[in-house]
Amino acid sequence: MAEPRHFLDLGGIESGTLREILDLAAGFKRDRDGGRPLDGKTMAMIFEQPSTRTRVSFEVAMRQLGGEVIVLESAGTQLGRGETISDTARVLSRYVDAIMLRTTADEKLRELARHATVPVINGLTDRCHPCQVMADVMTFEEHLGPIAGRVVAWSGDGNNMATTWIQAAVRFDFDLRLACPEPCLPPAAELEWARAEGGRVTVGQDVQAAVEGADCVVTDTWVSMGQEAGAERRELLAPYRVDDRLMGLAAAHAIFMHCLPARRGEEVTESVIDGPRSVVWDEAENRLHAHKGILAWCLG
Ligand code: CP
Numbered sequence: 001m002a003e004p005r006h007f008l009d010l011g012g013i014e015s016g017t018l019r020e021i022l023d024l025a026a027g028f029k030r031d032r033d034g035g036r037p038l039d040g041k042t043m044a045m046i047f048e049q050p051s052t053r054t055r056v057s058f059e060v061a062m063r064q065l066g067g068e069v070i071v072l073e074s075a076g077t078q079l080g081r082g083e084t085i086s087d088t089a090r091v092l093s094r095y096v097d098a099i100m101l102r103t104t105a106d107e108k109l110r111e112l113a114r115h116a117t118v119p120v121i122n123g124l125t126d127r128c129h130p131c132q133v134m135a136d137v138m139t140f141e142e143h144l145g146p147i148a149g150r151v152v153a154w155s156g157d158g159n160n161m162a163t164t165w166i167q168a169a170v171r172f173d174f175d176l177r178l179a180c181p182e183p184c185l186p187p188a189a190e191l192e193w194a195r196a197e198g199g200r201v202t203v204g205q206d207v208q209a210a211v212e213g214a215d216c217v218v219t220d221t222w223v224s225m226g227q228e229a230g231a232e233r234r235e236l237l238a239p240y241r242v243d244d245r246l247m248g249l250a251a252a253h254a255i256f257m258h259c260l261p262a263r264r265g266e267e268v269t270e271s272v273i274d275g276p277r278s279v280v281w282d283e284a285e286n287r288l289h290a291h292k293g294i295l296a297w298c299l300g
């Protein structure tokens with residue numbers, strides 16, 4: 001039997017395939033009533049962490065493509081009582097055509113994918129958030145044209161979103177300049193992977209240098225789900241806040257992106273996120289279209 005088409009991280013999928021998914025997404029966005037290719041298909045979505053965008057956009061995407069979803073809060077399933085992920089994977093694979101998981105440890109997602117006989121989609125782990133960055137690349141390209149050869153600056157925590165941007169830089173061939181405090185660097189293994197793949201990814205503590213002339217400035221919450229929200233952490237990250245002065249160093253046409261949810265006054269000022277360069281609402285909308293592309297590819 002052919003291996004299911006899992007969507008686990010951008011690093012594990014070829015550039016051409018990611019481009020194909022974005023093309024599908026753009027097609028679905030252009031033609032909202034473009035048929036019901038997933039008629040009769042059902043996806044289970046398991047949430048071990050909260051979600052607004054991922055949950056609603058996947059559910060709407062699936063329905064608009066003719067399919068159905070079953071949403072499972074893991075605490076209300078036998079997973080919450082200790083049934084193994086591998087057994088859950090094997091059982092759900094007998095009922096549904098795809099499984100989306102939002103969880104903590106990436107290893108749980110990998111285990112699900114190892115044992116599922118249907119496609120598994122990463123709805124966010126502590127390590128990465130690939131569905132989000134597909135929507136982000138789509139948004140960048142809608143506003144500024146092809147992302148290849150362009151410059152994206154990341155300012156803030158080297159978290160799951162930062163790791164996904166690192167993978168995207170390699171797969172979509174753009175320059176990524178990360179500015180993160182020393183204790184909040186992205187995992188060394190992700191940076192080594194990017195270098196080994198020939199990616200143009202730099203990381204340092206000079207925020208101004210990272211943002212200078214960039215086409216796009218991105219940040220994310222200082223406190224990801226499951227992390228401790230200490231005062232020390234906020235102090236460490238304060239110099240990385242995206243404000244008007246920092247945006248002023250980027251290219252004149254630069255856009256601002258944030259996956260949301262945002263904390264105005266922490267990682268970004270109100271004037272930036274609600275200002276003219278912010279494309280965060282397009283970015284949120286594009287989750288819907290990007291998810292259609294991902295679903296169509298996985299269930300192809
Ligand atoms: N950006 C994102 O994944 O949002 P949710 O946590 O609301 O799904």
Ligand code: NVA
Pocket residue numbers: 124129159160161220221223224225259260261
């Ligand atoms: N880094 C954030 C992203 C939320 C979509 C988190 O993991 O909480």
